[in-house]
Amino acid sequence: xxxxxxxxxxxxxxxxxxxxxxxxxxxxxxxxxxxxxxxxxxxxxxxxxxxxxxxxxxxxxxxxxxxxxxxxxxxxxxxxxxxxxxxxxxxxxxxxxxxxxxxxxxxxxxxxx
Amino acid sequence: xxxxxxxxxxxxxxxxxxxxxxxxxxxxxxxxxxxxxxxxxxxxxxxxxxxxxxxxxxxxxxxxxxxxxxxxxxxxxxxxxxxxxxxxxxxxxxxxxxxxxxxxxxxxxxxxxx
Numbered sequence: 678x679x680x681x682x683x684x685x686x687x688x689x690x691x692x693x694x695x696x697x698x699x700x701x702x703x704x705x706x707x708x709x710x711x712x713x714x715x716x717x718x719x720x721x722x723x724x725x726x727x728x729x730x731x732x733x734x735x736x737x738x739x740x741x742x743x744x745x746x747x748x749x750x751x752x753x754x755x756x757x758x759x760x761x762x763x764x765x766x767x768x769x770x771x772x773x774x775x776x777x778x779x780x781x782x783x784x785x786x787x788x789x790x
Numbered sequence: 791x792x793x794x795x796x797x798x799x800x801x802x803x804x805x806x807x808x809x810x811x812x813x814x815x816x817x818x819x820x821x822x823x824x825x826x827x828x829x830x831x832x833x834x835x836x837x838x839x840x841x842x843x844x845x846x847x848x849x850x851x852x853x854x855x856x857x858x859x860x861x862x863x864x865x866x867x868x869x870x871x872x873x874x875x876x877x878x879x880x881x882x883x884x885x886x887x888x889x890x891x892x893x894x895x896x897x898x899x900x901x902x903x904x
Contacts, residue, residue, distance in 0.1 A: 709890055711890075718897075718899075719896070719897070720896050720897050721835075721881070721892075722894075726889070726890075768833060770833075772892070777885075779825075779837075779892055781834070783834055
């Protein structure tokens with residue numbers, strides 16, 4: 678199957694700083710990628726759709742200025758959590774579709790202290 | 791907007807027995823997919839089974855099968871001969887053919903007892 682790689686797997690950052698998470702499709706091109714957020718023992722909540730070469734589409738209630746998404750190439754999307762605060766601590770997962778199937782990254786555990 | 795509902799937060803099954811996880815969804819789209827994903831403690835999402843909405847035949851993957859009732863918007867997962875390795879959180883998901891988005895249910899934590 679296709680492979681999506683997400684980096685880093687975990688990150689700890691200080692409150693007020695920004696952190697970037699990368700999502701790469703390793704063996705296929707992805708014009709669209711998706712970013713999800715998951716709190717412990719809860720479901721995956723879609724945050725935004727990342728579109729290659731254009732602006733991301735954010736779900737209702739997601740702060741665009743807080744969660745910056747850049748999809749600069751057909752294999753890479755990045756999510757930057759700006760001015761992170763403890764309430765941004767969560768598990769972030771990306772996915773990309775290939776032949777009508779979603780392939781997920783390993784996820785990134787973000788802890789803001 | 792599409793919604794997915796899993797009404798069983800937790801389920802338990804004895805090893806080698808059969809368990810069914812429930813899922814209902816709502817949509818006005820005619821072209822879509824339905825999925826069951828497994829999320830073990832590693833939190834890596836693993837595809838268990840997929841169903842195309844236009845197919846009447848229920849999907850089957852080894853010990854995993856679904857009961858897809860399109861008119862009732864129901865999509866349950868049956869796990870036969872349960873194994874200890876099946877213990878995980880299971881998510882039902884709706885996939886839009888139009889947008890490619892996945893909408894997940896709340897999840898069901900499955901415990902397998904030896």
